[in-house]
Amino acid sequence: xxxxxxxxxxxxxxxxxxxxxxxxxxxxxxxxxxxxxxxxxxxxxxxxxxxxxxxxxxxxxxxxxxxxxxxxxxxxxxxxxxxxxxxxxxxxxxxxxxxxxxxxxx
Amino acid sequence: xxxxxxxxxxxxxxxxxxxxxxxxxxxxxxxxxxxxxxxxxxxxxxxxxxxxxxxxxxxxxxxxxxxxxxxxxxxxxxxxxxxxxxxxxxxxxxxxxxxxxxxxxxxxxxxxxxxxxx
Numbered sequence: 340x341x342x343x344x345x346x347x348x349x350x351x352x353x354x355x356x357x358x359x360x361x362x363x364x365x366x367x368x369x370x371x372x373x374x375x376x377x378x379x380x381x382x383x384x385x386x387x388x389x390x391x392x393x394x395x396x397x398x399x400x401x402x403x404x405x406x407x408x409x410x411x412x413x414x415x416x417x418x419x420x421x422x423x424x425x426x427x428x429x430x431x432x433x434x435x436x437x438x439x440x441x442x443x444x445x
Numbered sequence: 446x447x448x449x450x451x452x453x454x455x456x457x458x459x460x461x462x463x464x465x466x467x468x469x470x471x472x473x474x475x476x477x478x479x480x481x482x483x484x485x486x487x488x489x490x491x492x493x494x495x496x497x498x499x500x501x502x503x504x505x506x507x508x509x510x511x512x513x514x515x516x517x518x519x520x521x522x523x524x525x526x527x528x529x530x531x532x533x534x535x536x537x538x539x540x541x542x543x544x545x546x547x548x549x550x551x552x553x554x555x556x557x558x559x560x561x562x563x
């Protein structure tokens with residue numbers, strides 16, 4: 340099965356910063372990676388699918404890139420509403436989540 | 446509006462069985478693959494498995510395959526998760542999710558908590 344290594348586990352940012360989270364798959368996942376945002380007490384929300392396709396309603400300050408085994412997710416100009424945890428998910432072969440990244444305000 | 450509503454959680458003793466349900470509305474349930482995902486108290490997300498739209502095929506996470514069974518009743522728009530021989534490490538919030546083949550989970554239920562403890 341495919342493993343997803345997500346880093347960093349936590350991230351501290353100031354409002355307006357750009358932050359980047361990475362996920363590395365244990366094998367080529369052919370861009371079948373999605374990114375989720377989760378706020379406390381809520382279900383995850385799908386932000387990006389197939390590496391870089393933004394879901395309807397996802398602000399343009401969110402972006403994704405990558406190929407093969409290595410992928411990244413960025414938030415430019417962090418806003419207070421972006422304070423949450425973020426997870427990657429590979430869905431090319433069964434499904435595997437990354438370990439998550441908790442984004443906090445500096 | 447798509448809605449997924451889980452039920453059946455609670456406190457259960459180690460070694461017991463438990464069946465979770467998820468009632469779907471707002472879309473044609475029988476057209477979609479459905480999945481269960483769980484999140485541990487430490488916030489680790491784990492995919493449990495999924496079931497084909499007609500119930501004819503299931504996939505499971507290798508570590509859970511022998512104890513968990515996913516089924517569905519399309520006439521009732523309901524997804525099920527049968528958990529057997531539960532362990533303390535099964536303590537988690539369990540989510541019902543929708544996903545097409547080669548697609549990520551696009552809709553999630555609100556989650557239901559399962560606590561395994563004596």
